[in-house]
Structure formats: C-alpha cells, structure tokens
Amino acid sequence: MTDNAPLVLIVDDEPDMCWVLKNLLAERGFDFRIAQTGEAALRLVESTKFRIALLDAKLTDMDGLELARRIQSMNPAIHIIMISGYYYRDDVDIQEAVEEGIVSGFIAKPFLHEDVIRMLGAVDSR
C-alpha cells in the first residue's frame, strides 16, 4: 500500500460482491471503504474524500445512476465506475451517463480482475 494509492468507495448491496471487491482491492494495495446502501454511501462521501467509486447499478434503496449523480454533485473530482449485471456496455442509459461525464467507466459482471485494476489506474491518471 503506497501513500498516493487512491481511496476507493465500494457500493454494492450483495455481500458476495463486496467480498470480491474487498479481496481484489486489498490484494492490489488499494485503500477502500464499503457501503451496502445508497444512503450509507452518501454519508461516507460526505465525510471522506474518495478519488474513485465502484458502484453497483441497482441498489435496494436507490438507483445506481441516481447515486452517481448525487455523489458527483457532492464531490465533482471523483471518478465513478459502474459495475453491473443489469446493464450492458452500449446500453443507452450507460452511454448517456458517460457522455454527461457522470460515469467514467463501465464494467459488466462477471469481470476479469485485470480489467478492473486497469480501469482504476486509467481513471485515476486522468
């Protein structure tokens, strides 16, 4: 773990998915926080300066895209990556969110760990 490693917010309501992302980011030396609901995520964003957020597209209390919008308005410098089994890459909703600059990247479930790490590196260096 290096000092300039970006702080990552993980938001997913599936404990299994949190387990995956937690182990992956820990293995690659990232610092992270986990939220299982939209509300919990917003509270974390309020108190912590994250560089990157990994968001599930469908949460029990909130839509992922809506959460992305609200996080961005609270922290415009944050890079948001959507991870979803619901959308696909060229989904209109995702395309629009990317064009609007709300979402920096999209990863479809299931994913390769290398792709996630590469995307974390890419958005962080922007």
Place this chain on the structure above:
Amino acid sequence: MDLTGLEQFGRDDPHRYKEMFGMFLESIPSSVLLINRELRVVFANKNFVTKSRRSHHHVIGQKLEQVLPEAIIEHIDIASRVRQVLETNQPIRGDRMTYRAPGIPIRTYYYSILPFAWRGEVENVVLLMDDVTEQVRLSEEVRRVERHLASVVESARDVVLSTDSDGLILTWNTAAERLTGYYSGEVKGWSFFDRCATEQSEELKKVFMDLKVGDSSQTGEWELFTKDGNRIPISWVFSAMKDERDRPIGVVAVGRDLSEHRKLEMQLLQSQKLAALGVMAGGIAHEIRNPLAVCSSAAQFLKNPNIEPELQEECIDRLLIGIHKASSIIENLLRFARPSSSTEMTPVNLLDVIQDALQLVSNQAKIEKISVSVEFPHQALAVYGNANLLQQVFINLFLNGINSMPEGGRLSISAKKSENGAEVRIEDTGCGISQENLEKIFDPFFTLSRVGKGTGLGLSICYSIVKQHLGNIEVQSMAGKGSVFIVSLPLL
C-alpha cells in the same frame, strides 16, 4: 253386431225400417258398392255417386268396369279380386288405390272387399272405399317434417343425442359419431354415463336426476370418451324431454367440442407467460450475473499460487454456492417457462408456489427499488390445483404490483387460513386504481401499464385460472395509495 235396436225400430213400420236403413247407408262417409255375381252394381250409396260424379242410374245395374275407371280396373284387377271373395267367402282388407274421376284431382282410397252372404250363401260382395286422400297427404307431411327435423339434427356440427330418463342412449347424431368414433347403431341402449369420464359419472347421474325431478335444463363441462380411449372436453346443455302431460321421459343433450378452444386457451396462457418472462428478463439477468461474477472472481483469486489458505477455502465455498444459486434460478425459470402440458390438478402447498413465484420476481422488485415483505403461517396451505398455473397467477399479481410502483415502494405478501379457505393478500403502495377502472381490470386487454410493461392479459388470466380452481379473486384500491389483491382458494 247388436241389431236389437233396429228390430225394435222396424217392428211397427217395415217401410220406415227400410227408409232408415237407406238413410243410414247414405250417411256413411265412405263409398259403399254392393256387387253381384255378374259383377254388376246392385247398390251404391250417395257418397260413391257424388264422388264418381255420375248419376244414380249410370251406376246401378252397370258392370263394375263401367262404373270404376279403367286404370283401377286394370291396375288392381278389381274384377278378379271381387270374384275371389265370391268364391272363397274371405274378405280382402286394407289395400290402397288411387282413383281419379274426370275433372277432379287424384283421390286415394283405402278399400276392402267383403263377402255379403244371405243365409250362408255369398250372393254379393261389398266394396267399401274410404277416401284417405287427406290422411295420406297429412302423413306425407308428417314424414316430410320428420325428415327435416332429422336432417337438422344430423347436419348439426354439435353433438346432439337423446336418452331415456335413466341415461340409456336413444339417438346419437352424425357429429357424435364423428367425434367419438362410435356409430349410432352401436351405442343405442348403452348408458350415457359409461361414455363419460369415470370420475365425472356420479356428478352426471345427479344432473340427470335433477332433470327427472323437474329441472328444465342443466349446463356444464364434462368429458366424453372416444372409441380409441381419448377424452374430449365438451360443453353440455342437458334439457328434459317431456311428454304431452309434461312428465319427464328423457333427456336431450347438446354438446360442443371444446378441444380447439382449450388449445387456444393453453396458447394464450403460454404467450402471456412469455410476456411476463420478458418483463422479468432484466431482473433475472441481474440475478444470474451476480453469482457468476462471484464465481469468476473466486476462480481468479485461486489462480494466485501464493493464496492464503483461508481465502482459498472461502473461494471454493463461494464457487460452489454461486454455481448452485445460478443453477437454481435457471431451474425455477425453466419450470415456469415450460408450457403446462396439462391442466391436471394435484394437492399442492400454496406457500411453495408463492415462494417459487417470489424468487422469480424478487430481483425485478429490487431493480425497481421495491422492498418485499412476506408473512406466512407456520403450517402448509394445501389446496387442490395445478402448481404451474397457480405460479402464473402469483407472478402476474406480483409483477402487477411492481409495475404500479415506478418510483419504488413496498410489496407485502401475506397468506393465511380463513373462513374462505386459503387467503393470499398481495398489497402494494403504488399508484392505485380509480373506481371507474376497478371494474375493468380483470377484462382481457385492459391495461393501465406503460407500453411494453403489460399486455393487459395478466389479470384476466389470473381471474380465469383462479375461477378454474373454484377460488375467488378480488381487489380493493385507492387511487394514489395502492391496491390489495386478495386470492382465496378452497383448502384441501
């Protein structure tokens, strides 16, 4: 013949006797000819004279062939018949002849030739002719009407049959022959109940009993056996057949083959099911991709040769659980998507059916930000039904509730035992249904959903499936507040 009265009548005045006897003969509405051994007419009554359009002296004393038309003389050879009676002293009875006097239409007569003996000797014969033209015309008319009625029954595409009051088959039309493969001659005298599905015959016997004691008609669906052992669903109307004193003497059964109708119903059920699957597809995709993602990641962790033993164990566990999860979602999906091959009913636990249905839509609910709560009794709710069809009812009702909450909300499902049997309440906090629409929501093709979200068939199919299970479905709703659908089904 008792002639005592006549003797009494003529004793005082023989002349009066003769006159009365003459009047008596004249008044007979038949033609009477007395013919002697020379085949000459000795006497002819007024009826004959009038009918033959001859004067009296053109008849009396004339040879038979001069009195009767040539055609009759030759065609029925009346002369030799008269001779036969004269010789044998035996009457010839009951033959028909047509006779046409000049200038009048053909008449038909029924004639008898009777020996007329005087003191044991046959001197004359009586030719008695009854005009049966009208009767013949009427009986031909009756036969024509009968033929017409028969052809109405025979031409009908519906099964038309009749039985006596005990259900023994009397008639069986062509449509019944075509449908069952049994000829009408074969089934005559068979019991109608034996031709019907065994488990329904008691019910049918009761229907016939009701008709016997005064019901005028009964309707219902009962199956008929064909010669090759198949069962055909038929919609029947049984009517009591009554005699002129209004006493039941049998039953007329008219039945329509429902096979085609049933096939279409099944197709409709199936296509509605596929439409529901379309609505659920997004949720199901999400639901399957989550365990797939976990499995994929676990495998990638395991690729690391320096993996901690603890993580290694966890990875293996999650792989197994994930695969099982994905496969059970697919199995549930397959079971629902498969067309119901039959409408066969078996005892089922309603709670299992609801649980399976819920599993299919739970992710759809999650995607739409809807929380689902379930309240089940501890004991099973056993009903008699078709699990596949009942699952379709609950999936439709759940999706209906989910669709009514585009902004999210709560879907509460509760099941309990009540006086109406098993009662399932599906409550949403959605847009609700206005009073005017409330009465239309079970109508086919009526929809309040957005385009692509509903076909307008879901609730009408729920209604028909629940009715088929002898249950009831009702709805209470307040626009803007939400709706409650209550399904009640008879408990086993």
